[in-house]
Amino acid sequence: MIICSTPARSLTVPPGTVHDISKQNGFCVDMHTKDATAAGETADRLHLVAAWREATVFTDAERAALALAEVGTRLADTHQGVSDETWAQAREHFDDDQLAALIGQIALINAANRMNVIVRNPAGSYRAGMFDAVTD
Numbered sequence: 001m002i003i004c005s006t007p008a009r010s011l012t013v014p015p016g017t018v019h020d021i022s023k024q025n026g027f028c029v030d031m032h033t034k035d036a037t038a039a040g041e042t043a044d045r046l047h048l049v050a051a052w053r054e055a056t057v058f059t060d061a062e063r064a065a066l067a068l069a070e071v072g073t074r075l076a077d078t079h080q081g082v083s084d085e086t087w088a089q090a091r092e093h094f095d096d097d098q099l100a101a102l103i104g105q106i107a108l109i110n111a112a113n114r115m116n117v118i119v120r121n122p123a124g125s126y127r128a129g130m131f132d133a134v135t136d
Helices: 002-010 015-022 026-038 043-051 060-073 084-093 096-118
Strands: none
Touching: 026 043, 026 096, 060 084, 060 096, 084 096
16 A cells, blocks of 8 residues: 555654554565565564563664554543543654644554455555655
């Protein structure tokens, strides 16, 4: 899905955030893991996204982005939306443009995840940069 890849390349947000949002759908996990690896992301950081709260490999800014992504992705778990604490952490590390980019990325990748689930798009067939020509 092109929508999965476009925000990741065009917005300045932590790369681990994309992987965290994507982990709810196999195709997007496949895509973003391969793209992040091709861009130089380490295997340790990619593997530790699932345990980002306990991992020592993420900066405070990345943790703030991951927290916002988690709350924005797991809407059923947080019926009152983003907590004041999570929002304050994000505001501490990101300016208005960066926050707008992060929120847009969270929303777009969540939409792509749901589309991939609906159409049963399988994981494993993605090649790093596969959609580059379409999105450039």
